[in-house]
Amino acid sequence: MSSITQGSYPPVLQDAEKERLVQVVKDWTVAHGLTVRPPPAIAGNDTEGILATSAPVTLFPSPFPKSCFEEAKAIQTTYNELYALISQDEEFLTEMVQEVAGGDEFIANLWNVHLRVKKEGYVQNLALGLFRSDYMVHQDDASLQIKQVEFNTIASSFGGLSTQTSLLHKHLAQHEYPLLSSSSSASYLDLPSNGSAADLAAGLRAAFDAYGSSTLGHPTCVLFLTQTGERNVFDQRHLEYALSSSSPNKVPVFRLPFSDILTHTTLASTPTRQLLYTLPSNPSLVFEVAVVYLRAGYGPGDYPFQEAWEARYQIERSNAVCCPTVLTQLAGMKKVQQVLATPEESNTNSVPSALAKFMPPTSEKTQRLLKTFTNIYPLDTSSSGLHARSLATSPTECQKYVMKPQREGGGNNFYRSAIPEQLAKIPEEHWNSFILMEIIEPPALANSILRNGKVEVGGVICELGVYGTCLWDQSSGEIKFNEEAGYLLRTKGDKSEEGGVAAGYGCMDSVTLV
Ligand code: ADP
Ligand code: MG
Secondary structure (H helix, E strand, O other): OHHHHOOOOOOOOOHHHHHHHHHHHHHHHHHOOOEEOOOHHHHOOOOOOOOOEEOOEEOOOEEEOHHHHHHHHHOHHHHHHHHHHHHHOHHHHHHHHHHHHOOOHHHHHHHHHHHHHHHHOOOOOEEEEEEEEEEEEEEEOOEEEEEEEEEEOOOOOOHHHHHHHHHHHHHHHHHOHHHOOOOHHHOOOOOOOOOHHHHHHHHHHHHHHHHOOOOOOOOEEEEEEEOOOOOOHHHHHHHHHHHHOOOOOOOOEEEEEHHHHHHHEEEOOOOOOOEEEEOOOOOOOEEEEEEEEEOOOOOHHHOOOHHHHHHHHHHHOOOOEEEOOHHHHHHOOHHHHHHHHOOOOOOOOOOOHHHHHHOOOOOHHHHHHHHOOOOEEEOOOOHHHHHHHHHHHOOOHHHHEEEEOOOOOOOOOEEOOHHHHHHHHOOHHHHHHOEEEEOOOOOOEEEEEEEOOEEEEEEEEEEEEEEEEEEEEOOOOOEEEEEEEEEEEEEEEOOOOOOOOOOOOEEEEOEEEO
8 A cells, every 4th residue: 555655646637637537537437338317406407318427436446455355355255145144034133123113113114014924924935135245444553454334235236337437447547547647656557357247137147047937927027126216227227238138048127116016016816926017118018027126115215105115015025036125125234233243241352142143153254254343332221332322422432433323325324423413312212223333444545536527636535345146045044146246446535424426425436456
């Protein structure tokens, strides 16, 4: 990392050089679908929905420690296995839900969907996870380590755009950086390949193949459930195109807004409850849905009415392989991450019992997972919870922490001084729906971000995500497919707390290994 801290990378750009690089990036991104639908401020009166614009992206790949990158990739299949096991442990998830559901109606409603399906009996045992484990680099004395920010089990996004970002930076390294007057620091970049789009599609493909053919004589398909007004649509399209053109035979893929599930799908009145999708543009075509891939349904905003919960119930009780099931979605609660990481009160050196429940405590794999955990506390009335309450309400101690509810999608957390203020607004009996996490402070880096045509130069913070695909049988526990599936690097200005690209805070990036 030395050359970075000394400030020689990325190279300083002359005005004319910056102009050229920006023009190249603007054109390359549009030509290769590294794009989003424009924000309303830029879209103006684009009533026909024809505009696309470059996704925010760095002008240079950010330096990332090679050992950290390799470790994050190497442990992904272990993380996949861990979350497949958690998803199968209904008793454990019951406890987790009970901890938070009192102060969290959304989690309570999700749990209720599971209970309703359980009562009549699940008809599909296969479950698919398209996961992403997110990390920041933590500097501990001399050594650099990855520390997990969160583990995503639903709608893990940017795998489509991420492959394109790696290709963009490769293109720039080949054709543009050598033209810069101070090109020396960018003359050798170690840019690993990134198969995230194809690798995630391979996970969907595995589930599609495992489903088999329709016993009702329909063609089978994969259904992407989407949010209305989604701006990050091209990210999803890259996965769709990789999947639909995958060999040996092509896969029909359809997009259906989450709000239209009950209008365009039905359940066959058979004991196996096949999910049938009628093509709105040609109602004589009926497909049997083999796999439902949720890019919606992860937050309360997708459930404005009771019908939306009925729609989720219809999907969950069907024979389609769900990516994810309700149980797998709940396995991604921050509460689960906290419990896995919190050691027993009596012995802070031991493997937390929740982790030991799923992974052999002395195994090398478990020790490697443990190293990625940072301090996370409950905010309940256990002794570590009471300790965390004293940290969270102290105006000085709270500066080192982030407080998180059981939500996904960005913009939900409370950072530093905002923690005591927020707690003051919540009845104390609901504090246990939150967790308190130490803020990871990665080494300082600089980069330039191109966002909405403007270049922002300055200090940045990088967050690495590693994708994983896992297909397992909920009843036998058999893991049928388990792969690491490429990576995402998201970068944000170092003054910003949140890092979500879709939420408008972060940008796409790729790594140059150092
Ligand atoms: P969400 O589910 O909304 O994505 P995250 O837990 O990923 O929630 O938090 C959102 C963002 O906040 C992260 O992408 C990261 O930039 C920042 N963040 C969250 N936890 C930490 C942490 N412990 N240390 C530093 N930054 C964090
Ligand atoms: Mg996140």
